[in-house]
Structure formats: C-alpha cells, structure tokens
Ligand SMILES: Nc1ncnc2c1ncn2[C@@H]1O[C@H](COP(=O)(O)OP(=O)(O)OP(=O)(O)O)[C@@H](O)[C@H]1O
C-alpha cells in the first residue's frame with residue numbers, strides 16, 4: 001500500500017468525486033426509470049379508462065354489452081393500479097435508501113448506521129448488479145461516527161469494482177461485524193481476481209486495468225484516503241480467477257476528534 | 266381464418282421487470298386489438314418463438330441472462346418477419362444505435378415511453394410484418410414461376426438441338 005506515499009492530488013479527488021456523482025446520478029436515473037415508465041404508462045391508461053366509463057354512463061341507459069365493457073375496463077384498471085402500487089413502493093424504497101447520500105461533506109462527523117449506506121449503495125448500483133447474487137451477511141453494528149457520504153463513497157467504489165470484476169455474474173457478499181472498538185465491513189466478490197504482481201499497486205492513483213474510457217484508476221486511491229481520514233484501515237486479498245475480498249476497518253469513533261478535512265475543500 | 270389487420274396481430278412483450286410487462290400489456294389490451302404475449306424471461310420468449318410466429322416484438326435492452334440486443338438478434342434469425350422494437354433505459358442511446366444494425370431494429374423507444382408512440386410503432390410494425398410475409402410469398406411464387414420458365418427454356422433448347 002502507498003502508506004505515507006503520494007496520495008491522490010486535489011484535482012484528482014475532485015475528478016473522482018465528479019465521477020462518483022455521475023455514477024450516483026446515473027444510478028438514480030436508472031433505478032427510477034422502470035417504475036416511472038410503468039407509472040407513466042398506467043396513468044395514461046387510467047385516464048382513458050375513466051373517459052371510456054364516462055362515455056358509457058353519459059346516456060342514462062346502459063346496455064348489457066356496455067355493462068360487459070364497463071366490467072372489462074374496471075378489471076383492467078384494477079390490475080394497472082396494482083402495478084402502480086408496486087412501482088410507487090419501489091420509488092419510495094429507493095429514496096429511503098438514499099437518505100444519507102445527499103448530506104454536505106463539510107458537516108461534522110456523526111453517528112451513522114453503516115447498513116443504511118450499504119443498502120443505499122446497493123439500491124443505486126442495482127442496474128450493475130442485475131446478474132449478480134447479493135448476499136447480505138449483516139451482523140449487529142453499533143453506530144459509527146463518520147462522514148456518511150464519504151463512507152458511502154467507499155462502499156460505492158468497492159461494490160462498483162466488484163461488479164466490474166464479475167461481468168458474467170457471480171456472488172457479491174457484504175459482511176459486517178463489530179470487532180472490539182471498530183466495525184469491519186467486508187466486500188467480497190467471486191470475480192476475476194487481481195494478479196499477484198499488481199496487487200501492491202491497486203491503491204495507487206491512476207492505476208487501472210480497465211482502459212481509460214472505463215476507469216480512471218482513482219476509486220481505490222480515494223477509498224484508501226477516506227478510510228485513513230477516518231482513522232481506519234483497508235486490506236485486500238485476492239485469488240486470480242476466483243475472487244477478491246476487501247476488508248474495511250473503521251473505529252467506532254475517530255481517534256483524534258473530527259476526521260481531517262480533505263485537500264480539495 | 267380471418268384476415269389479420271395491422272390493428273390486431275400478435276405482439277410479444279419481453280422485459281425482466283414485471284411492472285413494465287404488466288403496464289404495456291394492460292395498455293395494449295385496453296386500447297388495442299393486439300393479442301399480447303407477455304414474457305419476463307427472454308429465454309422463455311425464444312422458446313415460444315420456436316413454435317409460434319408473432320408479428321411484433323417489444324423487448325427491453327437491459328435484461329440479465331440475455332440482453333435485448335442478443336435476444337432480438339436471435340429472434341430475428343428465427344422469425345425474420347417479426348418486427349423488432351427495443352425499449353431502452355436512461356442513457357442507453359449509444360447501445361440502441363449499435364443495435365439497429367445488429368438486431369435489425371425497426372425502432373427503439375426510450376423509457377419512460379409514450380403509450381401513443383408505442384402503439385403507433387407496434388401498429389406499423391405489425392403492418393410491416395404482414396407485408397413482409399406477403400412479399401416472401403410473392404417471391405416464392407415468382408421463383409417457382411421462374412423455375413418453370415427456365416425448365417421450359419431448357420426443353421425448347423433441347424428440342425432445337
Ligand atoms: N474487486 C476487484 N476485482 C478485480 N480487480 C479489482 C477489483 N477492485 C480493483 N481491482 C483492480 O484494481 C484497479 C484499480 O481500481 P480502482 O477502483 O482504483 O480504479 P478503476 O476501477 O480501474 O477506475 P475508477 O475506479 O477510477 O473508475 C482496477 O483497475 C482493477 O484492475
């Protein structure tokens with residue numbers, strides 16, 4: 001690891017933050033799109049259905065044929081409303097999961113339920129995880145004093161990397177445990193793994209094997225920095241062809257008062 | 266059997282999200298005369314195509330297992346006459362444009378889609394499929410006629426030799 005070595009520059013941090021923001025926005029847009037599409041279409045169907053019913057009811061007399069049509073329209077509307085219920089629930093859940101993502105960075109660290117951030121991350125990256133089985137092995141975790149949005153960025157980078165390493169599907173396991181005076185979050189994938197000769201370099205800013213269009217090689221450098229700012233540690237183990245495991249250890253409260261502010265602010 | 270008109274015809278709807286399939290099916294059944302075949306698994310949809318033709322297929326781009334482009338490409342080789350329409354999510358435009366050639370797309374629509382636009386695309390898609398079938402039949406007839414002519418010519422030539 002580049003302990004004491006050169007960390008990412010302020011410019012790189014800003015760049016990476018923009019990339020995370022882009023990921024966030026894309027994630028939200030993607031996740032909202034499906035329920036929104038259904039709601040939008042169904043809204044239109046209900047509108048027309050009511051119009052139809054209104055037309056039938058306009059003249060006092062309703063013929064048996066018309067009655068059949070009324071029944072059909074009502075049945076269809078009921079089914080459309082059921083779908084709407086599911087769509088609304090999906091959107092509510094998504095927004096609930098995102099509660100912690102929008103907090104300003106400059107705020108003081110505060111006690112945070114890490115599981116919320118993990119759920120938010122998984123909800124946001126849902127479209128990248130479609131072919132991946134996600135296992136939540138959550139233990140009892142006390143609240144951790146930290147900057148939730150920064151810590152969420154850590155989860156986001158790790159989960160994003162894991163998803164990218166499992167193009168053809170696999171299992172993503174997120175395990176949380178309280179161990180003494182710190183919390184440990186393990187993000188493990190069954191993806192392609194990291195070759196032994198580069199594993200020392202993955203936390204270096206700019207190191208990427210994904211090509212410039214996909215990765216900037218900043219995800220892990222920023223992750224390391226955030227974890228260090230919180231007085232924590234991150235370690236990695238990997239077996240090429242079998243998978244990779246990252247362990248993030250965070251003290252339940254930062255050792256020396258509030259965590260340091262980062263260079264870009 | 267009744268002549269199928271562009272306003273009827275069979276439409277296959279494939280999306281891994283129940284919600285989307287339900288919404289499109291609900292709309293088409295209430296507002297059109299299309300027969301709707303809903304599928305949440307592209308593989309099951311392909312199995313169905315194996316045994317039954319359809320006039321139009323609406324498929325989502327982002328599906329696990331088999332994405333919309335792969336699915337429509339296979340559907341194309343099995344049932345070239347079925348018109349293919351792709352539904353794409355946010356920011357998938359580039360992929361959709363690539364797919365136009367790969368899957369021989371008739372049209373792609375972005376989510377959230379507009380029902381009237383969808384209905385219009387499907388109606389025209391069915392019409393196109395019916396024309397395609399008629400054309401293939403005519404071509405076959407023409408070919409048969411051609412073969413006959415060639416045979417005739419052969420016999421004439423032989424008669425003069
Ligand atoms: N879970 C993982 N499985 C396999 N390789 C990984 C994993 N996580 C990281 N790596 C390797 O470490 C490199 C650096 O990761 P990092 O997140 O810093 O950058 P990146 O993902 O390439 O780009 P960016 O995060 O800026 O989009 C990756 O390019 C990849 O080779």
Ligand SMILES: [Mg+2]
Nearest residue numbers: 157161219220
């Ligand atoms: Mg990364």
